[in-house]
Amino acid sequence: MYSNHKFNERSRMSEIINEDASLLLTISRFGISLGFGDKTVKEACDANGIHCRTFLAVINFIAEGNVVVHETYEHISIESVINYLKNAHHYFLTYKLPSIRAKLMEAVESSDQSEPYKVVFMKFFDEYFQEVRKHMDYEDKTVFPYVMRLLAGSPDKKYRIADFEEHHTDVDSKLSELKNIIVKYYPSKGQNYKMNDVLFDLYACEKDLALHNMIEDFFFVPVIEAIEEKTTNHE
Numbered sequence: 562m563y564s565n566h567k568f569n570e571r572s573r574m575s576e577i578i579n580e581d582a583s584l585l586l587t588i589s590r591f592g593i594s595l596g597f598g599d600k601t602v603k604e605a606c607d608a609n610g611i612h613c614r615t616f617l618a619v620i621n622f623i624a625e626g627n628v629v630v631h632e633t634y635e636h637i638s639i640e641s642v643i644n645y646l647k648n649a650h651h652y653f654l655t656y657k658l659p660s661i662r663a664k665l666m667e668a669v670e671s672s673d674q675s676e677p678y679k680v681v682f683m684k685f686f687d688e689y690f691q692e693v694r695k696h697m698d699y700e701d702k703t704v705f706p707y708v709m710r711l712l713a714g715s716p717d718k719k720y721r722i723a724d725f726e727e728h729h730t731d732v733d734s735k736l737s738e739l740k741n742i743i744v745k746y747y748p749s750k751g752q753n754y755k756m757n758d759v760l761f762d763l764y765a766c767e768k769d770l771a772l773h774n775m776i777e778d779f780f781f782v783p784v785i786e787a788i789e790e791k792t793t794n795h796e
Contacts, residue, residue, distance in 0.1 A: 567624045568616070568624060569684050574588070575599065576595050592611060612640075615642060639781070639785065640782070646773075658693065661762045661766060662683075664762065667757050672748070675717050685742065689732065703720075705727045708722075708785055721781055725782070743759070744760070
């Protein structure tokens, strides 16, 4: 089934990481921890109760440069996708963004020339953080419960996944503004190790969040739309 793709059920988990270390975050969001020894993808998925075809679809989508792995919705476990998205939300909200904020605070406080900019930097970051939190909380508290009711055969006739797409606003603008302000106007002499580290994390986080949105757009929304259509046709 996945013979034409980079990874398949027989691929070893350790080899996937060695070939593309960026997939480590994706693997962890499926609930697979380090220490998988020589397990294959199928063995690791079976051991952790993960839908193997969904795992491979997402892994290959990322590894092959966001080339869509064509799967009908019957072959995608929406429960596995939701679990993946929830784990990603937890990572961003409780670890990654707070970590970047702490680094940003340390960087501006370590420079005696950045005082006028300190409030601006922190304001832009905090506003961005709140937008991300608002978006992810909406998914956790509104979208995912709706989908679980839909899967259970109790669809909410007052809500559709199209409502989520309308709510799926772009939160990247404030992060772009913050990066531009730092790059263009951060007042410092000599080496800027701490702020450079912050910028590296901001760019990496931005890329990670963009990929997160693509997983939603390609593996979550279309599957729910197909289920909604099937449910409507059977009413």
